[in-house]
Amino acid sequence: MMTDFSKTRQAFDLPDGVTYLDGNSLGPMPVGAAQRVARMMTEEWSQMLITGWNKAGWYTQPRRVADRIARLVGAGPGQVVMGDTLSIKVFQAVSAARALRPDRRVILSDRGNFPSDLYVAQGLARAVDAELRVVEPEEVEAAITKDIAVLMITEVDYRTGRRHDMKALTRKAHEMGALTVWDLAHSAGAVDVALLDADADFAVGCTYKYLNGGPGSPAFIWTHPRHADAAQPILQGWMGHRAPFDFDLAYQPAAGIERMRVGTPPVIALTALDAALDVWDDVSLTDLRARSIELTQAFIAGVEANCPEVVLHSPRDPQQRGSQVGFRHPQAYAVMQALIDQKIIGDFRAPDVLRFGFAPLYNGLDDVARAVDGLTRILRDRLWDREDYMQRADVT
Amino acid sequence: MMTDFSKTRQAFDLPDGVTYLDGNSLGPMPVGAAQRVARMMTEEWSQMLITGWNKAGWYTQPRRVADRIARLVGAGPGQVVMGDTLSIKVFQAVSAARALRPDRRVILSDRGNFPSDLYVAQGLARAVDAELRVVEPEEVEAAITKDIAVLMITEVDYRTGRRHDMKALTRKAHEMGALTVWDLAHSAGAVDVALLDADADFAVGCTYKYLNGGPGSPAFIWTHPRHADAAQPILQGWMGHRAPFDFDLAYQPAAGIERMRVGTPPVIALTALDAALDVWDDVSLTDLRARSIELTQAFIAGVEANCPEVVLHSPRDPQQRGSQVGFRHPQAYAVMQALIDQKIIGDFRAPDVLRFGFAPLYNGLDDVARAVDGLTRILRDRLWDREDYMQRADVT
Numbered sequence: 001m002m003t004d005f006s007k008t009r010q011a012f013d014l015p016d017g018v019t020y021l022d023g024n025s026l027g028p029m030p031v032g033a034a035q036r037v038a039r040m041m042t043e044e045w046s047q048m049l050i051t052g053w054n055k056a057g058w059y060t061q062p063r064r065v066a067d068r069i070a071r072l073v074g075a076g077p078g079q080v081v082m083g084d085t086l087s088i089k090v091f092q093a094v095s096a097a098r099a100l101r102p103d104r105r106v107i108l109s110d111r112g113n114f115p116s117d118l119y120v121a122q123g124l125a126r127a128v129d130a131e132l133r134v135v136e137p138e139e140v141e142a143a144i145t146k147d148i149a150v151l152m153i154t155e156v157d158y159r160t161g162r163r164h165d166m167k168a169l170t171r172k173a174h175e176m177g178a179l180t181v182w183d184l185a186h187s188a189g190a191v192d193v194a195l196l197d198a199d200a201d202f203a204v205g206c207t208y209k210y211l212n213g214g215p216g217s218p219a220f221i222w223t224h225p226r227h228a229d230a231a232q233p234i235l236q237g238w239m240g241h242r243a244p245f246d247f248d249l250a251y252q253p254a255a256g257i258e259r260m261r262v263g264t265p266p267v268i269a270l271t272a273l274d275a276a277l278d279v280w281d282d283v284s285l286t287d288l289r290a291r292s293i294e295l296t297q298a299f300i301a302g303v304e305a306n307c308p309e310v311v312l313h314s315p316r317d318p319q320q321r322g323s324q325v326g327f328r329h330p331q332a333y334a335v336m337q338a339l340i341d342q343k344i345i346g347d348f349r350a351p352d353v354l355r356f357g358f359a360p361l362y363n364g365l366d367d368v369a370r371a372v373d374g375l376t377r378i379l380r381d382r383l384w385d386r387e388d389y390m391q392r393a394d395v396t
Numbered sequence: 397m398m399t400d401f402s403k404t405r406q407a408f409d410l411p412d413g414v415t416y417l418d419g420n421s422l423g424p425m426p427v428g429a430a431q432r433v434a435r436m437m438t439e440e441w442s443q444m445l446i447t448g449w450n451k452a453g454w455y456t457q458p459r460r461v462a463d464r465i466a467r468l469v470g471a472g473p474g475q476v477v478m479g480d481t482l483s484i485k486v487f488q489a490v491s492a493a494r495a496l497r498p499d500r501r502v503i504l505s506d507r508g509n510f511p512s513d514l515y516v517a518q519g520l521a522r523a524v525d526a527e528l529r530v531v532e533p534e535e536v537e538a539a540i541t542k543d544i545a546v547l548m549i550t551e552v553d554y555r556t557g558r559r560h561d562m563k564a565l566t567r568k569a570h571e572m573g574a575l576t577v578w579d580l581a582h583s584a585g586a587v588d589v590a591l592l593d594a595d596a597d598f599a600v601g602c603t604y605k606y607l608n609g610g611p612g613s614p615a616f617i618w619t620h621p622r623h624a625d626a627a628q629p630i631l632q633g634w635m636g637h638r639a640p641f642d643f644d645l646a647y648q649p650a651a652g653i654e655r656m657r658v659g660t661p662p663v664i665a666l667t668a669l670d671a672a673l674d675v676w677d678d679v680s681l682t683d684l685r686a687r688s689i690e691l692t693q694a695f696i697a698g699v700e701a702n703c704p705e706v707v708l709h710s711p712r713d714p715q716q717r718g719s720q721v722g723f724r725h726p727q728a729y730a731v732m733q734a735l736i737d738q739k740i741i742g743d744f745r746a747p748d749v750l751r752f753g754f755a756p757l758y759n760g761l762d763d764v765a766r767a768v769d770g771l772t773r774i775l776r777d778r779l780w781d782r783e784d785y786m787q788r789a790d791v792t
Contacts, residue, residue, distance in 0.1 A: 015443050026446045034437040037664070041430040045610055047411050049741060050422045058611055085659025087633035088484060095523070111645060116634035116659065119647035123632035127491070128523050134645065208660065214441055215454055215663035236519035237483035238512035247746055249507060249530065251515035263481025263512065264604065267611035268433070269665050345445060350643055 003287035008361040011279040012212075019367045019374075021346045024158075024186060024324045024357025027212030027276070036275035037268060045267075058267045062239075063258075065270055066220055068277045069211070072285065073184055073203065074194035075222050081257045082273075083265055086185060086206040086219040088235065090120045090152070092260055093202035093221060096231035097150040097179040098130055104149035105130045108178075112137040112157040117183055121152060137162060141172055148178040155193070156186035156322030159349045161296075161314040163191065163322045166198040174199070179227075185209060188220075190292065190323035190359070192285040201227060210323070210359055211280075213273035221260045228256040237262030279361060291360035292323040295368055299325055299356065302372035309379045313353055324357040334389035335378060344374040399683035404757040407675045408608075415763045415770075417742045420554075420582060420720045420753025423608030423672070432671035433664060441663075454663045458635075459654075461666055462616055464673045465607070468681065469580060469599065470590035471618050477653045478603075478669075479661055482581060482615040484631065485600040486516045486548070488656055489617055492627035493546040493575040493598055494526055500545035500574070501526045508533040508553040513579055517548060533558060537568055544574040551589070552582035552718030555745045557692075557710040559587065559718045562594040570595070575623075581605060584616075586688065586719035586755070588681040597623060606719070606755055607676075609669035617656045624652040633658030675757060687756035688719040691764055695721055695752065698768035705775045709749055720753040730785035731774060740770040 013031045014020055020028055044056040053059045066080035073080070083089075094107060107121050107130055121132045135143045137157065144151060151173045156163050170180045179201040187193045189210030195203050203222040207213035223231055232253065238244045239261035242252040253259035297318060303310065313326035329335050329352060336348040346356040356371065378384055409427045410416055416424055440452040449455045462476035469476070479485075490503060503517050503526055517528045531539045533553065540547060547569045552559050566576045575597040583589045585606030591599050599618040603609035619627055628649065634640045635657035638648040649655035693714060699706065709722035725731050725748060732744040742752040752767065774780055 013442060015445070018445070020445060022446045026448075028445055029437060029442040034434055034442070037437060038430055038434050041425060041433060041610070041668070046409060046425040046430070049411070049414070049416060049424055050418045050743065051736075051741075052422075052611065084480060084484065085633070085662075087659035088480065088631065091631060114634075115637075115643050115645055118645055119632040119634060119637065122647050123630045127630045206660070214437070215448065216660045216666075217662070217664075219659070234519045234523045235484065235487060236515040237481070238510075238515060241511075241515065245746065247511045249511055249514055251518050263483035263615070264602070264612045266481075266613070266662060266665050268613075268668055269662050270612075272437070272664055340447075345447075347446065350641065 003283050005291060005360055005364070008279055008283060009364065012362045014362065017343050019344045019370045021344065021356040021358065021363065021367065021371060023359035024190070024209050025347055026208055026215055027210060027359065028362065029214065030212055030276045030279050032278055033214065033272045033275040037272050040268065040271040058265065061267060061270050061274070062261060062265045065274050065277065068280070069188065069207070069220050072193070072280060073188050073205070073222065074196055076196065079225060079228070079257055080220050080222045081260050082218045082220050082270060083261055084219055086204060087116050087120050089204040089219045089221040090117050090183060091124060092233050092235055093181045093204050094121055094150055094152050095124055095128070095234040097181050097202055098128065099232050100179060100227065100230060101149035104147055106148050107132050107150045107152055108140070108143055108148045109134050109152045110137045110140050111135070112160065112162060113154045114158045114183065114185060117152060117154060140164070141169060144172045144176050144178060146176050148173070148176060150181055151178050152181045154183040154185060156191065158186055159313070159353050159355065160326050161322045161324040163320055166200060170198050170200050186322050186324065192289040195222060200224065207273050211273070212276040214269065217269050217273045218266055223257050223260065231259070233260055235262050239263060239265065283361070288360050292358060293318040295358040295360065295363055295365070296321060296323060296325050298365060298368045299358065299371065302368060303327060303375060306372060306376040307379050310354065323359065324355060326353045326355050328352050329354060331384055333392050334384040334386070337389035338378045338384040339374055342374045344371050399679050401687060401756055401760070404675055404679060405760065408758045410758065413739045415740045415766045417740065417752040417754065417759065417763065417767060419755035420586070420605050420751070421743055422604055422611055423606060423755065424758065425610065426608055426672045426675050428674055429610065429668045429671040433668050436664065436667040454661065457663060457666050458657060458661045461670050461673065464676070465584065465603070465616050468589070468676060469584050469601070469618065470592055472592065475621060475624070475653055476616050476618045477656050478614045478616050478666060479657055480615055482600060482602040483512050483516050485615040485617040486513050486579060487520060488629050488631055489577045489598040489600050490517055490546055490548050491520055491524070491630040493577050494524065495628050496575060496623065496626060497545035500543055502544050503528050503546045503548055504539055504544045505530050505548045506533045506536050507531070508556065508558060509548070509550045510554045510579065510581060513548060513550060536560070537565060540565070540568045540572050540574060542572050544569070544572060546577055547574050548577045550579040550581060552587065554582055555709070555749050555751065556722050557718045557720040559716055562596060566594050566596050582718050582720065588685040591618060596620060603669050607669070608672040610665065610672070613665050613669045614662055619653050619656065627655070629656055631658050635659060635661065679757070684756050688754060689714040691754040691756065691759055691761070692717060692719060692721050694761060694764045695754065695767065698764060699723060699771060702768060702772040703775050706750065719755065720751060723750045724748050725750060727780055729788050730780040730782070733785035734774045734780040735770055738770045740767050
C-alpha cells in the first residue's frame with residue numbers, strides 16, 4: 001500500500017476523544033480549510049473586490065475544483081463541473097438524459113435510492129410527462145426493459161451501504177437503449193468509482209460527505225464526453241452560456257460540461273472544498289478501497305462476535321458494499337444517542353438502522369475497536385434504556 | 397434622516413484609496429464576515445461535526461437569514477427562504493406561477509431583463525410547452541394581455557438602472573389574470589422594495605450585490621402568503637419535503653415557503669451572509685432610498701456638467717431609477733479600465749455602457765466627487781486611449 005493514511009489522518013483535527021463514524025453524512029473539517037477560507041475572504045474578496053473574478057480565478061474555480069474530483073471518480077479532466085446542490089444536479093442529469101431519449105418516458109430507479117433523488121424525478125416527470133418507476137434494489141437489472149429512457153441509481157445505498165454493479169447495470173441499460181445517471185453521494189471518496197471504465201452516461205455527487213467540503217458544499221456533475229455537446233439542460237443559466245458576458249438574449253449552450261453550470265458559482269464554499277481536496281493529492285483509489293474494506297470487515301466481525309442484539313443490515317460480501325455499515329436494532333435511535341454520549345458518532349436512519357461510515361482518510365482500526373467496545377457495552381448493559389435517549393429530534 | 401450612514405460605512409474595510417462603485421455587481425466584505433465564518437468553521441463544523449445541524453442551528457439557518465431579508469423587501473417573517481442561486485430561484489418561481497395558471501402558456505418579460513432570467517425561462521418554456529414573449533421595457537404594461545400566465549420582470553434594469561413600477565404592473569397583471577414574478581437582484585438593499593404593498597405574487601433575488609453576502613452567496617425566494625400553500629415547485633428536493641427525515645419515497649411539499657427549499661443548505665456561505673446582514677439592523681428603507689437618490693443625482697449632475705463625451709443611459713427621473721447610473725461612451729471598455737487604474741471601480745457592460753452603482757451603506761458624496769473628477773480627467777485628456785486598456789477580458 002503506497003498511500004500513507006497516517007499522514008492523511010493528520011490533516012483532520014477531530015475533537016479530543018471522538019471516534020467519528022459519520023463522515024458519510026458530514027465529513028470533518030480538514031485543518032487547512034478554515035485558513036484557506038479566511039485568506040480568500042480577507043485577501044481576495046476584501047481587497048480585490050469585483051476584480052477577484054479574474055485576478056483570483058473565481059470564475060474558473062468550478063472547473064479547477066472539478067478536475068480534482070474527476071480523478072476520484074474515474075473521469076477525465078474537463079469532464080466535471082461544480083455547482084448548486086446534488087438535487088439540482090440530479091435534475092440536470094436526468095432531464096438531459098431523458099431529452100436524449102425523447103421517444104421513451106420511463107425513468108427507472110430503486111427504493112434504495114436517496115429519497116431526494118426520487119422527489120426530483122417525480123417533479124421532473126410531472127413537468128415533462130415522464131414516468132418514474134421504482135423497484136426493489138435487487139430487481140433493478142431485470143427491470144431495465146426497452147421502454148426505459150433513463151436508469152437513475154445511487155451507486156451506494158445511503159442506509160445499507162449496498163453497492164450496485166455500475167458496469168453491469170450500465171451494460172444492460174445500453175443493451176436496452178437506455179442511458180444511466182449515477183448518484184455518487186456515498187461513493188465519491190469512499191470507493192474506487194470508475195465512470196469511464198463503466199461507460200456510464202451521467203453522474204452527480206455531493207462533496208460534504210467523504211470529500212469533506214463542509215456543510216452544504218457544492219455538488220458536481222459529470223457527462224460522458226460522447227454526450228457532453230448533445231446534452232441540453234433544462235436549467236439554463238448564464239454561466240452555462242457559450243459567452244456569458246456577451247449578454248445575448250437567447251441561450252446558447254457552452255461547449256461540453258460547461259453547459260451544466262447554472263448561476264454564479266459559490267466562491268467561499270468552493271474555496272473550502274478546494275482546500276479539503278488537498279488531502280487527496282497522494283491517495284490512490286486502490287489503496288482507499290482496500291483500507292475501507294479492511295475497516296468495514298473488522299467492524300462487522302467485531303460487532304457480530306459481541307452484539308447478538310443487532311442484525312447486519314449491509315451486504316456481507318465487501319464487493320457488494322460501500323464504505324458504510326448498517327445494523328438494525330428495535331431501539332436504534334436510543335442506542336445511537338447512547339453511543340454519541342460516549343463520543344462514538346454514527347447516525348440513525350429511520351426506522352431502526354444504526355449507520356456507521358468508515359472514512360479511510362481519518363478512520364483506523366482503533367476507531368473500529370472503540371466503536372465495537374462501546375456498542376457492546378451499551379447493548380449488554382442496556383445503557384440506551386433512558387427516557388432522554390428516546391426523545392427523537394430531527395437529525396440529518 | 398435617522399439612519400447613521402457614517403456608522404454603516406465603518407462596517408466595511410475597503411482598500412486604501414478605492415472608490416468602489418461596483419457594489420451592484422459584488423458588494424464589499426463587511427469586516428464582521430470573515431471573523432464569523434472563521435468561528436463557524438473552527439467552532440461549529442470542526443468541533444460539533446454532524447451535530448452542528450441541530451446544535452448550531454444550521455438546519456433552520458435558511459429561514460432565519462431569510463427573515464432578515466424579508467424586512468428589506470417589504471415582506472413578512474416566514475415568507476422568504478434562502479438557497480441555491482438566483483437562476484434556480486427564478487426557475488422555481490416562474491414554474492410555480494405558471495402551474496397556477498395552467499390554461500395559459502405565455503411568460504412575458506422584457507429585453508431589459510438580465511439575460512440569465514430569459515435563459516431560464518427559455519429552458520422552462522421548452523420543457524413544459526410554454527412560450528416566452530419578450531418586449532421592450534416601455535411596452536411591458538401594454539403587453540400584459542389575457543393570454544399571459546406569468547409576468548417575469550427584473551424590477552431594476554441591470555444596465556440602465558431603470559426601475560419598473562412594481563405596483564402598477566402588478567395591478568395590470570392581476571386585472572388580466574396573470575401572476576407576477578419580480579427579480580430583485582438590483583433592488584434588494586438598493587431601493588425601498590415593498591412586495592406586500594405592491595401585492596406581488598412571487599419574488600426572487602441574489603444577495604451578493606447590495607446585500608454584500610460574498611461572491612456567489614445564496615439567493616432568496618418569496619411567495620405571497622396567498623400562494624404559499626398552493627405553489628408546487630418543479631424542483632422538489634428533500635429540504636422542501638414536509639418531513640425530510642422521514643425519508644418517505646414520495647414527495648409531499650412542506651407548508652408555505654419551506655417547499656421552495658431544495659437541497660442541503662450552504663452553511664458556510666449563509667454564515668457569511670448572516671454576518672453581512674448585521675449592517676442592516678438600524679437602516680431604514682426610507683432613508684436608504686433618500687440617500688441613494690442624493691448620490692445618483694449628484695453623480696449625474698457632476699458628469700453632465702463636466703463630461704460632454706458621454707450620454708446618460710439611465711432615466712433622469714430618480715423615481716424611475718434604482719441606485720445605479722449608466723453612461724454610454726464608444727470606448728466604454730477602455731474608459732472603465734482607465735478609471736479602475738485610478739482606483740475608481742465601476743464596471744463595463746456590453747456594448748458601450750459605463751456602469752456605476754451607489755450603495756448608501758458605504759458610498760458618500762466624497763465618492764461621487766472622486767468619480768466625477770476621475771472621469772472628467774480621463775475623458776478630457778483621453779487617458780483611455782492606450783492599447784492595454786482596449787484588450788478586453790471577460791469580467792462580471
